Amino acid sequence: MKSMKGKDQMEEMVIRIEGLSAVYGRGARQVRALQEASLAIRRGEIFGLLGPNGAGKTTLLSCVEGIHTPAAGGVWIDGIDVRRYPRVAQRKLGIQLQQTALLDDLTVAELVEVYAALYEVYLDRAAALALLARFELQDKTRSLARRLSGGQKQRLALALAVANDPEIILLDEPTAALDPRARRAVWEIIRRLHQEGRTLVITTHSMEEAEALCGRVAIIDAGRIVACDTPARLIAALDAAPVLRTQFDIPLEQVESLPGVRMVRYSGEYLEIETTRPQETLAGLQQAAVQQGRSIADIMLRQPNLEDVFLRLTGKTLAAWKES
Ligand SMILES: Nc1ncnc2c1ncn2[C@@H]1O[C@H](COP(=O)(O)OP(=O)(O)O)[C@@H](O)[C@H]1O
Ligand SMILES: [Mg+2]
Numbered sequence: 001m002k003s004m005k006g007k008d009q010m011e012e013m014v015i016r017i018e019g020l021s022a023v024y025g026r027g028a029r030q031v032r033a034l035q036e037a038s039l040a041i042r043r044g045e046i047f048g049l050l051g052p053n054g055a056g057k058t059t060l061l062s063c064v065e066g067i068h069t070p071a072a073g074g075v076w077i078d079g080i081d082v083r084r085y086p087r088v089a090q091r092k093l094g095i096q097l098q099q100t101a102l103l104d105d106l107t108v109a110e111l112v113e114v115y116a117a118l119y120e121v122y123l124d125r126a127a128a129l130a131l132l133a134r135f136e137l138q139d140k141t142r143s144l145a146r147r148l149s150g151g152q153k154q155r156l157a158l159a160l161a162v163a164n165d166p167e168i169i170l171l172d173e174p175t176a177a178l179d180p181r182a183r184r185a186v187w188e189i190i191r192r193l194h195q196e197g198r199t200l201v202i203t204t205h206s207m208e209e210a211e212a213l214c215g216r217v218a219i220i221d222a223g224r225i226v227a228c229d230t231p232a233r234l235i236a237a238l239d240a241a242p243v244l245r246t247q248f249d250i251p252l253e254q255v256e257s258l259p260g261v262r263m264v265r266y267s268g269e270y271l272e273i274e275t276t277r278p279q280e281t282l283a284g285l286q287q288a289a290v291q292q293g294r295s296i297a298d299i300m301l302r303q304p305n306l307e308d309v310f311l312r313l314t315g316k317t318l319a320a321w322k323e324s
Contacts, residue, residue, distance in 0.1 A: 012043055013041065013042060013043075014041055014042065014043040014078060014167075014168060014199050015039070015041040015064060015075065015076070015077055015168065015199070015201070016039075016040050016041075016075070016076040017037060017038055017039040017040070017041075017060070017063075017064070017073070017074075017075050018038050018073050018074060018075075018076075019036050019037075019038055019072060019073030019074075020034055020036070020037040020038070020060065020063055020070050020072070020073035020074065020075065021034055021035055021036055021037075021070060021071045021072040021073055022034040022059045022062075022063055022068055022071055022223075023071045033056045033059040033223055034056045034059050034060055034070070035223045035224050036072075036073065036224070037056070037060060037073070037220070037223070037224065037225045038073075038225070039218055039225060039228060041199065041201060042199070042216075044194075044197055044198070044199055045199060045200075045215040045216060046190065046194050046200045046202065046214050046215050047199070047200065047201045047202070047214060047215065047217075047218070048201075048202055048203070048204060048209075048213065048214030048216070048217040048218070049061075049201065049202070049203040049204070049217075049218055049220055050203075050204055050207065050210045050214075050217050050218065050219050050220065050306065050310075051203075051205065051219060051221050052205055052221065052316070053205065054222075055220045055221050055222065055223070056220055056222075056223040056224075057172070057173075057203035057220060058098050058203065059223075060203075060220070061170050061172055061201070061203060063075055063082070064077070064082065064093075064170060064201070065082075065090065065093060065095055065170065066082045066086030066089055066090055069083065070083070075089075077089040077092055077093070077168065078092060080092075091119075091164075092166060092167050093166055093168050093169070093170060094162050094163075094164060094166030094168070094169040094170070095161055095169075095170050096157045096158060096160070096161040096169075096170065096171045096174060097172055098172035098176075098203075104144065104145050104146035105144060105145075105146065106144070106145060107141065107142050107143060107144055107145070108132065108137060108140045108141050108142070108143055108145065108148075108156060109128060109132075109141040109142065111156065111160060112128045112131060112159065112160065112163060113128065115160045115164075116128070116164070119164035121163065121164045121165070123163065128141075129141070131159055131162070132159060135155040135156065135159040135189065136155065136185075137152065137155055137156060137159060140152060140156075149182075150177060150179070150182060151178055151179070151181070151182030151185060151186070154174065154175070154178060154182065154186055155185070155186065155189065157174075158171070158174065158186070158189055158190075158193075162193065166198070167198055167199065168198065168199045168200075168201070169193060169198055169199070169201070170200075170201045170202075171190070171200065171201070171202045171203070172202075172203050173202075173203055173204060173205075174186055174190065174202055174204075175187070175204070175206070175209060187209075187212060187213060190202065190213055191213070202214070207305060207306035207310070210231060210306055211305065211306055214231065215230060216228065216229060216230050217229070217231055217234065217306070219234070219306075219309065219310060219313060219314075221310075221313070226313045226314065227309065227313055231306055234306065234309045235303075235304050235305060235306065235308070235309060237309075238304055238308055238309055238312055240262075240274060240304035240308055240312075241260075241262055241274050241275055241276045241304070242274070242278055242301055242302065242303055242304070243272050243273065243274050243275075243301070243302050243303075243304065243308070244272070244273040244275055244278055244281060244282060244285075244299065244300070244301055245267075245270050245272050245273075245299070245300040245301075245302060246271050246273075246285070246298055246300070247270060247271065247297070248271055248285065248289060248294075248296045248299075249271075250271065250285070250288055250289075252264050252265075252266075254288060255271070255273055255285070258273075258275075258281045258284035259277050259280040259281060259284060260275040260276045260277025260280055260281050261273055261274070262274045262275060262276060267307075274304075278301050282299065285299075
């Protein structure tokens with residue numbers, strides 16, 4: 001019971017989201033973007049909101065930021081009701097929006113000034129340079145924002161999000177559309193901000209990213225939070241067997257009868273076989289291939305992951321996520 005919780009336990013929860021519902025539009029056109037979402041985010045954790053496009057991730061962050069007014073429920077930041085005291089709550093936040101239109105015609109140095117001013121923080125030139133150096137942008141101070149590469153823009157967006165030295169940082173798809181190297185650079189920055197003791201909330205539709213970065217993950221689908229825990233516990237709760245992955249083309253019924261097989265499915269162009277006896281299943285597959293005068297070129301054994309968790313909870317595969 002909420003009222004019975006100890007004070008310490010309450011204080012550990014830096015963001016509290018309770019029964020949050022959000023809609024866009026009205027009447028027949030109304031979209032229910034969030035339905036009774038409840039979450040508690042702990043001080044100092046990297047928390048991930050994982051879900052496909054349209055799941056409600058950005059809407060949830062907008063409610064936390066006090067940008068979108070919920071239809072029901074509410075958000076408390078350090079005990080402050082965001083709806084009643086948005087400005088006070090916002091002062092604790094560093095925000096990176098999904099589409100950062102970085103006032104393209106300003107230089108990097110000018111942007112830092114503008115942002116700091118927005119937050120009512122005074123940054124002198126040395127402080128601004130130090131901030132940019134932390135994000136490896138010290139050589140770009142005179143460049144126009146629109147001339148930066150994707151990775152540099154993303155690092156700039158992160159620098160701006162921390163211009164006010166916030167305790168809580170909200171990042172909406174911080175690595176979307178980045179190449180693998182730029183993505184890793186952003187991961188390193190996120191880890192560093194975490195090591196500095198800040199609380200981070202990131203949204204992503206990448207399971208890999210959620211597993212790599214997040215202490216805890218909420219899985220969100222169609223406006224509802226369907227699970228919330230550490231990646232390891234979410235995966236363990238599945239009680240799933242390892243998965244053989246191959247591009248071999250074979251009728252599913254033929255695979256289902258192989259030893260150890262628990263489940264067979266296609267994930268994109270890959271055949272995925274959950275099996276408790278991978279060696280024997282593989283031998284059976286190879287035998288089937290030989291009978292057809294073919295060979296299996298690629299085969300991979302992987303442990304169950306968050307993708308399997310999502311599939312189990314929602315019936316949708318990763319492939320289905322990517323097309324939307
Ligand atoms: N400004 C808007 N007007 C109408 N519908 C919107 C608006 N923004 C988002 N939506 C809808 O709300 C739902 C949740 O969207 P969003 O929060 O952006 O999801 P996500 O960030 O997970 O992709 C989707 O169905 C989306 O189409
Ligand atoms: Mg979004």
